[in-house]
Amino acid sequence: MSPKAIPQGIEKGALRRATAREKATLDAKRNPLSIARRIKAAATAAGLEDKRAEDGKTWVSKARQYIDALAEDKAKLTPPDGAKPISAFWTYGIEHPKAPKNDQGVPFLSQRFIAEEWAARQNKPAPGAAQTLETTQGGRELDDMFLWEPEVIKALGGAEAGFPQGYAKATWAKISETYAGLAEGRTLVFGQTADTRSILHQQELGELCKNPNVGLHNIDFVYEAPRSWPEVTRTEAGTNAVRAVAQFDNKDLPHYIDPQGFASDTPEARKAKIDSLLESAPAQAQPQAQAQAQAQDQAQAQPQAQAQAQDQAQVPPQAQVQAQAQAQSQAPAVKAAEQQATPKSPASPLWQMGFQQPQTVTRPQRTGPAPVAASPGAPPLASRPLATGMDGPA
Helix, strand or coil: CCCECCCHHHHHHHHHHHHHHHHHHHHHHHCHHHHHHHHHHHHHHCCCCCEECCCCCCEECHHHHHHHHHHCCHHHHCCCCCCCCEEEEECCEEECCCCCECCCCCEEEEHHHHHHHHHHHHHCCCCCCEEEHHHCHHHHHHHCCCCCCHHHHHHCCHHHHCCCCCHHHHHHHHHHHHHHHCCCCCEEEECCCCCCCCHHHHHHHHHHHHCCCCCHHHEEECECCCCCCCHHHHHHHCCHHHHHHCECCCCCCCCECCHHHHHHCCHHHHHHHHHHHHHCCCCCCCCHHHHHHHHHHHHHHHHHHHHHHHHHHHCCHHHHHHHHHHHHHHHHHHHHHHHHHCCCCCCCCCECCCCCCCCCCCCCCCCCCCCCCCCCCCCCHHHCCCCCCCCCCC
């Protein structure tokens, strides 16, 4: 069955979120000093002071120290006690005629707001069921600093105060890595593939693979593989596991798959390529407590097995049959109790990339030269970064 379009309710909610964010960003650009004062006040409240850098010539402002610490503050990224939400991640966005325009004049809806709206709807019937980085305490605080805006960076003191070019992306990369390291269980990626320039590719996916509570098998992409790919590529290289490891936009970097070239390979060559990629995925770490418990279990396993074998040898055959029958009769009740005690997690959506265009709307014909086709293996134009931002070009 073909994946459905993004639900209209989520589409409308995401547009409202994008519009509200656009307004807040414009306010921050008009009054960046108020943002800078708020950050410095938080740094002062944390007991920080301006200090000299290690070179003895430059200085690092208390605001920079505060933000750096925030990006690694696990407490502000950890859900409340007992909550185990599905952690959602996102990358880039989709063109939408009603979305705010980016810095290239294109109406562009970030996947961030689609992910946030999805999480909010999951949390209505089951609070704490889903989250995104920007909905955590630390993510909200960093988001409200508007570090992507040059006016805010200037108000904070610029490079002389420890805020060089590229600081915003580096900081978001660090907090994203921290967030991924704290995820548990199944995670969702709101994107089609991970572009090599994205924080998703550079930090988050690798950290999720290493995370002892997640691993490669728990990474699910919300969108189906690109329909521009040949069917065999969609089927074999469009799985969640492969898309979490491979990249499809830069042949000069590791883990590259050319969607067109892949389809022309022999089945044996395709399998070898996939196997090699999956083997290169960062290994899932084992929790220290679990490793210690496993070692103890193994140490005790042999004597326990021997004792159990001796006990079974002394039990009359009729008693063994009765014990097995009793265990089988209790199994359904035990299983039902376990299912009732374990809360159900939200189902993973599987959507097409893009929105369902109203049939009553006729898209105007393009004028001027024909658009330039994307290079082989590049994501669809609608999913390419069209502006700077958290997952845009550095």
